[in-house]
Amino acid sequence: MRIAMISMHTSPLQQPGSGDAGGMNVYVLATARELARRGVEVDVFTRATRPSQGHVVDVEPGLRVINVVAGPYEGLSKEELPTQLAAFAGGVLQFVRCEQIRYNLIHSHYWLSGQVGWLLRDLWHVPLVHTAHTLAAVKNSHRTPTDTQESDARRICEQQLVDNADVLVVNTPEETNDLVRHYDAEPEKVAVIAPGADVELFTPGQQRNTEQARRNLGIPMHTKVVAFVGRLQEFKGPQVLLRAVAELLRRDPARDMRVIMCGGPSGAQATVEHYTELARSLGICHRVRFLDPRPPEELVAIFQAADVVAVPSYNESFGLVAIEAQACGTPVIAARVGGLPMAVLDGETGLLVHDHEPETWADAIAELLDDDPTRIAMGVAAREHAAHFTWAQAAEKLESVYVEALEFELNVCHDRKPEGA
Known part of the structure; x- marks a missing residue:
């Protein structure tokens, strides 16, 4: 054929x-x-x-x-x-x-x-x-x-x-x-x-993989990390995550957390500077690190370094990032849109959020970051779920x-x- x-x-x-x-x-x-x-x-x-x-x-x-x-x-x-x-x-x-x-x-x-x-x-x-x-x-x-x-x-x-x-x-x-x-x-x-997903490439790895990934990114092991992977455009919702993190830090300024934004601008109006300026205006620029897009072999380290991966898109036909992250044993917080309810099992491998309001997303992120046993259990279930795809x-x-x-x-x-x- x-x-x-x-x-x-x-x-x-x-x-x-x-x-x-x-x-x-x-x-x-x-x-x-x-x-x-x-x-x-x-x-x-x-x-x-x-x-x-x-x-x-x-x-x-x-x-x-x-x-x-x-x-x-x-x-x-x-x-x-x-x-x-x-x-x-x-x-x-x-x-x-x-x-x-x-x-x-x-x-x-x-x-x-x-x-x-x-x-x-x-x-x-x-x-x-x-x-x-x-x-x-x-x-x-x-x-x-x-x-x-x-x-x-x-x-x-x-x-x-x-x-x-x-x-x-x-x-x-x-x-x-x-x-x-x-x-x-x-x-x-x-x-x-x-x-x-390439479930042979995207794997949880060993504890040393996470330690190495964080060391390469300059992030301490004790810090909680939320990652966004995808194109920087409004439809993918990076602004939703940034505003949610600002809300979390408004509630608790001493919260020890970092945000990784991995992706490039997409569309005539989109620029990395737009989102860095948004982070600056929200007072969280020192908590956010922007990374250029990278091949799958390097993307694995981002998923392994993160405690949670956020997918705040306004629609996704499926959501490959959600599956790849889960294959690495990382729970996903995603918008309840399009194919994401199929990619993420709500309450089992992550959480689904019903809107794009910063307060709602801040609640969901805090729920997982503050509950280590549940987040770890979700990571194990996430890996098993991703193996079906x-x-x-x-x-x-x-x-x-x-x-x-x-x-x-x-x-x-x-x-x-x-x-x-």
């Missing part, structure tokens, strides 16, 4: 937590790797953003990333990428002609890629599997007061993909409900496949979806044959 994966707006090789790179990048790379290890040949097509990338990157046997030139390498925002859909599709077609490749199926990620996949599906006469990752209607219903509303154009493009894709892959049953409620999707076209399992289910889509397409083509053919 040979699959064309399309991830136009962000490369799976880009560092998560920077720019537009996030959980989707992790998802695409991890599932593509596991599919390749199962014998599926996977080519991931993405837009080239610098000339030094190389046209074709061999990631590992059976997996390549194809960097397609479509528009300038730099200076093109995600909002401007629709102007390059035709150029990108043309680049994919040119590569296929030159390589004389035939793909059995297309799997597109995000609505921009879906539009390209829809065109290629009809040219190549193969099934189209689409994963939205985020939806305009859902983001608009959960956006913060300062967030820019997603455009009607995106909403229309997503509706076209819901209507025309052969299979819609989602992370949780909640996403199925979103597709049915907002886009009138046919439930039988939707396949629910939970993402995973692996990329190998996700890839196995994805391959089954591909096979079913191909069999259905074969049967449809057979039914279309004229009598006697």
Whole structure:
């Protein structure tokens, strides 16, 4: 089986937590790797953003990333990428002609890629599997007061993909409900496949791992640590955590705690300076340390160093950070939105918070930081819970979806044959 994966707006090789790179990048790379290890040949097509990338990157046997030139390498925002859909599709077609490749199926990620996949599906006469990752209607219903509303154009493009894709892959049953409620999707076209985590990489480690991680970060062992890992943008809620910590310290100025904010700015208005200034204005800048995005191999140390990981997003299709943190044996405090109630078991592996008010979040953080036995027990349960989510399992289910889509397409083509053919 040979699959064309399309991830136009962000490369799976880009560092998560920077720019537009996030959980989707992790998802695409991890599932593509596991599919390749199962014998599926996977080519991931993405837009080239610098000339030094190389046209074709061999990631590992059976997996390549194809960097397609479509528009300038730099200076093109995600909002401007629709102007390059035709150029990108043309680049994919040119590569296929030159390589004389035939793909059995297309799997597109995000609505921009879906539009390209829809065109290629009809040219190549193969099934189209689409994963939205985020939806305009859902983001608009959960956006913060300062967030820019997603455009009607995106909403229309997503509706076209819901209507025309052969299979819609989602992370949780909640996403199925979103597709049915907002886009009138046919439930039988939707396949629910939970993402995973690299549970061999993300592990609790030994006590010395935590000590080393804290020593490297300059944090004493006795200090309580709350970590935020993700893109620095309003929708991910870093401001919620900072205000909650300010509230905690207002209640108890002597509280010994630190906050780690690991991630880069995302979006035209977002800057690290904005959040450092917020911490300064709240009087907690001496308690907060901002770290650049880092690869998974280094991210493990952040999770191991933390007593609690906070995920205060306004919506998450699943919440990979929550699973990765729990795989390291660290409880998670998360917003009760999207797929996070599936990723975090409330009261067992962490806590779910019903709003984004600083006082409510301060209560939840204090509840875990001040109760060592409960927090430690949650950490053990968190590791066991995360073990149920692996990329190998996700890839196995994805391959089954591909096979079913191909069999259905074969049967449809057979039914279309004229009598006697």
